[in-house]
Amino acid sequence: MGFQSGKVLSRGVRWCAAICCFLIAIFGTAASSSMEIARRVPRILILYPYDERIVATTEAGEAVRTRLLEVTNAKIELFSEFLDLSRFPEREHLERMARYLSAKYADRQPDVVIALGEESARFIVQNRNGLADHAKIIFGGFSRATANNLKLPDDMIGALSEFDILKTAEMARRLQPQAHHLYIIGGSADFDRAWLATARTDLANFSKDYETTYLENLTIEEFTRRVAELPRDSIILALTIFKDSSGSNFIPREAIRQIAQTASAPIYGPYPTYIDYGAVGGNFVTFNSLGTTMADLALGAIAGKGGSSVDAPPTYVVDARQLRHWGLSAANLPPGAIQMFKEKTFWEQYHYVIIATLAVITAQGVVITGLLIERRRRRKAQSESHRRLLEVVHLNQSATAGALSASIAHELNQPLGAIRSNAEAAAVILRSETPDLKLIEQILVDIRDDDQRAHEVISQVRNLLKKRGDIDCQTFDLNDVAASAIKILHGEALRRGVAVHTYPLPRKLPIRADKVHVQQVILNLATNAMDAMLDVAACDRRLIIETALARGSKVELSVSDTGRGIPDGQLASVFEPFFTTKPTGTGLGLSIARAIVETYGGKISAGNRPQGGAIFRIVLPLAQSG
Structure with a gap:
């Protein structure tokens, strides 16, 4: 019993030893082959079944070459052979090609042979000895059924393509x-x-x-x-x-x-x-994908990895x-x-440009919307500013009318008194036995003229006191407005003992603005000028109003006096709101004057005359050139 056991043990040891030797022989050969390839640049032979004109195999072969060179960083030897079987299908040609290739690669046998197509696979199977004794064979380009019919050796693997x-x-x-x-x-x-x-x-x-x-x-x-x-x-x-x-x-x-x-x-x-x-x-299976798949199988074979045939999806x-x-x-x-060869749609061709354009348009739309909102707010603010300006100007006009009330009353008394005197004289003449009709007619003419003078004074006062809801822009002669302002000031100037001198330019000076507003500016400047001469001797009080053309199609009106002038340190502040040098002044007259002038595109400035006194200049654009 114990012997028999020893015999069984001895037999098992012998079987194990045999199996180990067999495995060592197999894997030792594979290992030595891999080590040999590792010591040098791998050699791969691409076998084409036809000539280089056949695009199908040429495209697959180019895909193989591209993939192998890319992965190995070009550290590989690639060989290509064309069997040209479409033009030379005879057995004699195949035998000559086998002898030729065996002799050609006798000293440089490939490590891997890539057989493109059924004919190449059949050729390498029949002529493997002498041409590629130890090479790994990779095939591709035909179906699994064709591979089975060829009865390929078990160590051949490939990329199968079903042309259904x-x-x-x-x-x-x-x-x-x-x-x-x-x-x-x-x-x-x-x-x-x-x-x-x-x-x-x-x-x-x-x-x-x-x-x-x-x-x-x-x-x-x-x-x-x-x-x-x-x-x-x-x-x-x-x-x-x-x-x-x-x-x-x-x-x-x-x-x-x-x-x-x-x-x-x-x-x-x-x-x-x-x-x-x-x-x-x-x-179908594209030849490019077929070639890439075959190249990957070849790379695995070079690395000593096992593998099996794979299907290239159609x-x-x-x-x-x-x-x-x-x-x-x-x-x-x-x-x-x-x-x-599908023509791209407009969106597919230019979607980046379209997106960028839409983004720009959207951004522009946002900016334009913001500008429109800002424009609306600006117009609203301008409208509010005009409304406030009108209110301030009206208040200033009322103040001016109040300040000139004595002069206005004096101006009215003169024509009214004359009307009464003429009426009484006419009554006396009419009570006489022989009334002088021509004299009565002259008296009536005088009454009518005095009435017109009173009407003009009342109209001027009404314009000063009238409150309006909007600016009334119109084209008028600056000389006419200056003359009407002087008429309003005439009585006040006489009461203060101020001699008024006017020097209008002997031509029309058309400007476009609100006539009452420009008149108010002249009244403000003239009233300030007369106030500045209170401490000056009556014989030296002179108010000078002059008009002239300025450069750049503009007109200038200046108002000057013979007072003591404006201190140099205060010239820059005279137009600021609430700045005044008069004990009872509000400091708003000149500020309002500047606001009015700038509203109509003009400028106002202040300075001192060399011969003494202050001078204010208004520059406004002409409504028309020439």
Whole structure:
């Protein structure tokens, strides 16, 4: 019993030792291979099945190269070989290529071989020995079913792409729901015939809903003519045309473009290279994504990582220009479909500019709204200011009328007294036996003139005392207003013993303002001037009012006196509110005068005359030039 146990133990030890040796052999080989690659720059061979004109494999290969160079920072050796099997499909050519490549890479065998397409994969499987004895093989560009049919070795992995012609047909049905005819186009090369056979199987049930016709074994001219004569309600599925029935070789997309130029119905295809060559689109794996996936598998192999084949997801891709050309609605596309060459909407092209413009407009709108509000407030303030100005001016006019009441009464007494005297004289004449009618007529004329004088005095007083709700702007002669102001002051000047001298410019001086306001300014200045001469001898009291033209189409009115003048330290303050040098003054006359003058775009200033006394100057713009 114990022996038997010892024999069992001995047998188990031997089995464990054998398994360990086996694992060491396997992983030791892999480890040594990875260490060898790590000691030098990795070598990768990209194997193309056709020549460089075939865009499908060329795009995939370029995607492989771009990805590998980007990830490795260009620290990699890349080799490319074109088998050119579309033009040289013979067995002898394959054998010559195998011998040539084995000799070429005898001293630089690749670490990874990337086989693009079914033909490249079959070639490397059959000729692996001598060309890539220890290389990792990455394939791509065909379906899982094709990979199973090829019976690829277990250590080969790849990026599988399912070119499902049925999905392309289903997309065509969505875009053309009213179609009744189905046409499938294929060439005469071995690859073309294989595609046609696959389509017959995959489209067996789909084609039952249509009148289905397979166009094959034709020349390129016959293809073009037949497709140009098809009914408009047809769906055309173009597979590949590597060769036509006459033996002419083609790049499939170039053949499709020639046919599509005169086609009478939309054409669909299973390859992205048909986009921009007349096809509406289809369901396929883009060659760029296929190449990127294969490159990632190759990078994993270089790093010694294990892996398995992966599926490259297909995508619906259409040419938006073809949709527009055939009047096909993009709303009927399958979800997630990509529209190439789609014209951007105005919003898509300029949304940043639109947003910026809207922001600027909004900001401008806010600013304009603020300015309008401020303008409204400003107008309201101006209106309020005018109203207050009118009130202040009215109060000032009332004060002036009160100050001149004695002179006004004197001015009224003169014509009234004359009227009474003339009336009494007329009564005496009329009581005589022979009344002198001519004398009575002269007396009546005098009474009428005296009445007019009294009326003018009353009108002037009424204008001074009248309260108005708005400014009455009008064009008038400054000389006339100055003369009317002097008439009002005449009685006061006589009472004070002031000689009034006027020097009007012998021409009209039209200005635009409120006549009563300008008259009030002259009255304020003249009244202040007469007040300033109270301490001056009666014989030296002179009030001088003069008008003249100023520079810049303006008119100047000056009021001067022969008083003691204004102290230099007070010249800057004479127009300030409530500033006065008179014991009984309010200090508002000159301030009101300045407000009135500035309201009508003018200026007022004060100074001293060289010969003594003060002078005030008013400058106002002329209402018209010349």
